[in-house]
Amino acid sequence: VSMAQRNLDDTALKAPDDGIVARRNIEPGVTAAPGLPAFTLVQTRTVLATAPVPETQVARIRIGQPARVIVAALEREFPGTVRTIGAIADPLSRTYPVEVAVENPQGCLRVGMVAEVHVRRDDPATAVVVPREAVRVDDTGTPCVYTVTPDGKVRRKNVEVAGFLGEMTALAAGVAEGDMVVTSGTPMLADGMTVRVVDRVSAE
Numbered sequence: 001v002s003m004a005q006r007n008l009d010d011t012a013l014k015a016p017d018d019g020i021v022a023r024r025n026i027e028p029g030v031t032a033a034p035g036l037p038a039f040t041l042v043q044t045r046t047v048l049a050t051a052p053v054p055e056t057q058v059a060r061i062r063i064g065q066p067a068r069v070i071v072a073a074l075e076r077e078f079p080g081t082v083r084t085i086g087a088i089a090d091p092l093s094r095t096y097p098v099e100v101a102v103e104n105p106q107g108c109l110r111v112g113m114v115a116e117v118h119v120r121r122d123d124p125a126t127a128v129v130v131p132r133e134a135v136r137v138d139d140t141g142t143p144c145v146y147t148v149t150p151d152g153k154v155r156r157k158n159v160e161v162a163g164f165l166g167e168m169t170a171l172a173a174g175v176a177e178g179d180m181v182v183t184s185g186t187p188m189l190a191d192g193m194t195v196r197v198v199d200r201v202s203a204e
Helices: 002-009
Strands: 019-026 039-042 047-056 066-071 076-087 096-103 113-119 127-133 143-148 154-158 158-163 168-173
Touching: 039 113, 047 076, 047 113, 047 158, 096 113
Parallel strands: none
Antiparallel strands: 019 039, 047 096, 066 076, 066 113, 076 096, 127 168, 143 154, 158 168
16 A cells, blocks of 8 residues: 555655746656656756856855956846856866855746856956957967067967956966057968958057
């Protein structure tokens, strides 16, 4: 009798928590197979914003650190807290995923929204800012830029990425203020090439 009662109880699928059914993987009348999910349940009271952090900066971030999360689609800013820091870097970008927990009591934040995450570091730092298109990543995963010397020679310089500011990339090392950095056409360049500068733009 107890086994029959247990089998009967198993015919009712009960959610472990309140949430929203995001996906249904089974149709009415179909036998639910053991171990296979029948529904995907999403809990949005607290959402996670994931941001890639360069390897040169991840050591300065700690669990519990306050953060600001800006969602352009909502034109709002939300307070958050660093919850997890990834232990494995992306093989191409050499960045670590950092998750920031954001309370969502009104349910306005949805899964998949694009957000901008700001985490304030405790130590002051300076960096040179260049357009994102200026930074390339070679076959070994090393980021680099191409600069032009006063005599028109192209020089490749390995750089350390400090972070991202909108469409710009902040570099902690590798270039100095005042260096002339190539911002487009870098795949066609090689170290030592002679070029003629036809356009020069100063970044503020």
